[in-house]
Amino acid sequence: MIKANDPNRKSWIDVSKDSDFPIQNIPFGIYKKEGAQGAVATRIGDTVIDLSVLSRLGYFDHLNLEDTSVFEKCRLNDFIGLGKKQTNAVRDALADIFDSANTKAASDSDLKGQAFYKADDVEMLMPVEVGDYTDFYSSKEHATNVGTMFRDPDNALLPNWKHIPVGYHGRSSSIVVSGTPIHRPKGQTLPKDANKPVFGPTKLLDFELEMAFVTGKQTRLGDSIRTAEAEEYIFGLVLFNDLSARDIQKWEYVPLGPFLAKSFGSPISPWVVTLEAFEPFRVEGPKQEPEVLPYLKFDGKKSYDIDLEVAIQPEKAEATTVCNSNFKYMYWNMSQQLTHQSVNGCNINVGDMYASGTISGPDKGSFGSMLELTWRGQNPVKMADGTERKFIHDHDTIIMRGHSKNANTRIGFGEVKTKILPAKED
Numbered sequence: 001m002i003k004a005n006d007p008n009r010k011s012w013i014d015v016s017k018d019s020d021f022p023i024q025n026i027p028f029g030i031y032k033k034e035g036a037q038g039a040v041a042t043r044i045g046d047t048v049i050d051l052s053v054l055s056r057l058g059y060f061d062h063l064n065l066e067d068t069s070v071f072e073k074c075r076l077n078d079f080i081g082l083g084k085k086q087t088n089a090v091r092d093a094l095a096d097i098f099d100s101a102n103t104k105a106a107s108d109s110d111l112k113g114q115a116f117y118k119a120d121d122v123e124m125l126m127p128v129e130v131g132d133y134t135d136f137y138s139s140k141e142h143a144t145n146v147g148t149m150f151r152d153p154d155n156a157l158l159p160n161w162k163h164i165p166v167g168y169h170g171r172s173s174s175i176v177v178s179g180t181p182i183h184r185p186k187g188q189t190l191p192k193d194a195n196k197p198v199f200g201p202t203k204l205l206d207f208e209l210e211m212a213f214v215t216g217k218q219t220r221l222g223d224s225i226r227t228a229e230a231e232e233y234i235f236g237l238v239l240f241n242d243l244s245a246r247d248i249q250k251w252e253y254v255p256l257g258p259f260l261a262k263s264f265g266s267p268i269s270p271w272v273v274t275l276e277a278f279e280p281f282r283v284e285g286p287k288q289e290p291e292v293l294p295y296l297k298f299d300g301k302k303s304y305d306i307d308l309e310v311a312i313q314p315e316k317a318e319a320t321t322v323c324n325s326n327f328k329y330m331y332w333n334m335s336q337q338l339t340h341q342s343v344n345g346c347n348i349n350v351g352d353m354y355a356s357g358t359i360s361g362p363d364k365g366s367f368g369s370m371l372e373l374t375w376r377g378q379n380p381v382k383m384a385d386g387t388e389r390k391f392i393h394d395h396d397t398i399i400m401r402g403h404s405k406n407a408n409t410r411i412g413f414g415e416v417k418t419k420i421l422p423a424k425e426d
Ligand code: CA
Pocket: 135, 136, 208, 210, 242, 357, 358
């Protein structure tokens, strides 16, 4: 068993029962206190812990890390780049430092005085500098729903879909951390029955409930990753909201796929939860029929049971949960996605981000976008404040949450929260 994952561990830091951040999680992120640069941190309960301070106080000395300046950086890339052997050793060491059995650390006033912050008192920054970003399209239910609405219910899935983990190269510059407000985007759309496009703010602003993994190991141009080794390249996961403008998308996507409809802001959750933390939550994925090509075959359980939800909060009103889904519904798993991404020899870098595609489940309440939940606006969602939503309104806040849970442990992400502002004036 991974040392940090021991379900019997308790921390000397207070952790509420429903916290996403028990001592078994130990995620990594970048926090910032007022007037200072960011630094690498972890979180236990509602306590954010500065790892650069821990390093200075000598808590990692026994690990003989290659480079301890990685904790002072305001992105995780250099830390992740140490490699899983060292980052997992840091995670295990943190579990020991904050284990209730460690009375020495618990009584270290320098540690508490210099490294501890209340989560509400600090700002979380982008955890990684995202070099390249890929968005897959790996939920069969989502692809089927979209194909049914836009093309042909009898041939909803295109012929390649069950053979290839379909994806496209997206825009990394507009991936932003939770809490970043996003203006309603403007662009070209073709109004119904019109024969030429108009320009203006999108009328069909949507979210896409996704997860994304961050790679932690490089390959050289020309090399490929096999499914059996793909997880060695996956450092951790975040929640990913692939905001989409459906009317802009519909007009622009032929023949090369999504472009400006999806590059105006893609918010992620601030804590990167390691793949290791999800080890107890491995499950079998959906059966893949027809059989996939040999390079996409895999052994063992490569899917993960992670409950996901989306809520919409209108301004000055309570939030309404509009979707409950699960990461385990994905037809193509992360190992297959990364294998496919690199099969042509395309190189992988530390800090690249790979989003899953919208995660829809089999039931109507599990669809991962407003497009599907309202079936293109035909069946508006009723909100707790009495209003209705076909798509997202100005001043709405979209909140995504995700966690895994068994009898002993709950491992989660916290949330990714995004307020939509009106389109910018010209
Ligand atoms: Ca997407």
